[in-house]
Amino acid sequence: MKFIDEVKITLASGRGGPGCVSFRRESMQARGGPDGGNGGKGGDVIIRTSRHINSLVDLRQNKRYAAQSGRMGEGRQKSGMDGEDFVLIVPEGTVIRNMDGEIIVDMTGISEYTLLKGGRGGKGNEFFKNSINQAPEHAQPGEDNEEIEVKLELKLIADVGIIGFPNAGKSTLVSRISAARPKIADYPFTTLTPNLGVVKAGDYTSFVVADIPGLVKGAHEGVGLGIQFLKHIERTRLFIHLVDASGLSGREPLDDFMDINNELKMYDENNQDKEGFFPLATRPQFVVLNKIDTLSDNQLSKLKNKFKDVTGSEPYAISAVTGKNIKEFVQELARQILKEEEQ
Ligand SMILES: Nc1nc2c(ncn2[C@@H]2O[C@H](COP(=O)(O)OP(=O)(O)OP(=O)(O)O)[C@@H](O)[C@H]2O)c(=O)[nH]1
Ligand SMILES: [Mg+2]
Known part of the structure; x- marks a missing residue:
């Protein structure tokens, strides 16, 4: 549908x-x-x-x-x-x-x-x-x-939007932390329409994550599925910026990260005149390296450092498939959402 x-x-x-x-x-x-x-x-x-x-x-x-x-x-x-x-x-x-x-x-x-x-x-x-x-x-x-x-x-009312390249594991993460069951497959552009998942973090806290189709370099010019799906996460308080850390895509994880952020900037430029628009490039991001099960400890720590040099803080590192570090990550996310709500 x-x-x-x-x-x-x-x-x-x-x-x-x-x-x-x-x-x-x-x-x-x-x-x-x-x-x-x-x-x-x-x-x-x-x-x-x-x-x-x-x-x-x-x-x-x-x-x-x-x-x-x-x-x-x-x-x-x-x-x-x-x-x-x-x-x-x-x-x-x-x-x-x-x-x-x-x-x-x-x-x-x-x-x-x-x-x-x-x-x-x-x-x-x-x-x-x-x-x-x-x-x-x-x-x-x-x-x-x-x-x-x-x-x-x-617009979908989600608290958190997940952005990242196709095949980064966005839908896998949503299926791991919520009851949503989006389609997952080992090829790009598996997700064609946004999915919402409700994440329970403790007995009384829950929040909504939105999994949107992957973005690629040039999305603002219509490459890939384009960026029309970003409008579904214009209202979210936070982004999870999910990066495929495995290197199996043949691209550099840090390049992917920069490319997506650049697409957000372009999207903002193209939409800044729209009434009620709230720019995306300045939205708080949780930078998350996924698929760390494919890396050695040494590879992972090198990669983390590369990101830290650019962003100023250490990225989260998870495996959506094995579940490694997911629980802690969800707790941290919930804390951050509560903090944003209080502001
Ligand atoms: N090894 C490993 N593979 C993973 C992990 N997370 C996801 N994958 C695999 O990566 C592939 C893509 O996962 P999806 O969840 O469909 O990726 P997506 O980001 O939703 O992709 P699009 O919908 O195409 O944008 C699948 O084959 C997953 O099994 C992980 O933590 N480790
Ligand atoms: Mg997907």
Whole structure:
């Protein structure tokens, strides 16, 4: 199944109902005083979040969603019925943009938002009665509705994003630390859509990691699967930068590390004008050497030093396959996430 995270729809509130022109019927009089009621109010378009849905797939069924219009007023001062609101249920974290790409509302931490107001009902002729004109023949039309075309965008709400070259072992790591079971294989571009995994670190702490398709040098120019998947981890607090330490790829682990960081910089440059954008290159990174089961102690310590010279601190060293150092790594990650949350 394709990962659906973007949908374009038109939303419309309801028009106001027209006011009514009516005159009382009285037994001895041909025409009594005006008694036309007001039109009903049109329904609003309300956006509401739900934790029970996690994709926008259901919204693909229709292109246009509309609230009901208000009904016309009636004689005997009876108001028309208000139109029913249209409630659009979206997953938490859905961002709604207009067609120029500007954010209208970000449904993160907001449970309900009135996007469009229904039109007001028109006044009936009774309203226009005064000492000069006691028999007004006119009523107001209902107010127009509002209509807008919007783009809904759902970003995965993950705390930690895993970045790295294809085949670095990102999916293996996710399957090792969470209940998620992404596809794992010994060739690049195994992961084609992002996967989320919930990691339990102790009885009361858990966090969400996102495994995204691997990046390669030139990704910002469309090489490999491109960098469109980075948008799924724009919101994460931290990155795990996973590096294949085995050397079996034929590339230098440190080159891989630098190449990916460079791609993040390019991504930032290309997106810096987007409203609400939060740059990736400066996000805290956990630098993690994976596949250390393939290295001797000596090789590993040399490699660690190379990284330390560049980053200023010693990288983590794990084996996603054998599980070496994974427990400690997860604990450290959880500590760091809690610290970020407190800030
Ligand atoms: N020896 C060894 N192999 C590993 C380790 N972790 C992952 N691998 C192997 O590396 C290969 C790629 O693993 P994946 O988890 O699919 O890699 P990925 O980073 O998700 O790759 P893409 O989805 O293509 O980006 C698989 O054959 C794994 O078994 C490790 O710690 N040690
Ligand atoms: Mg993968």
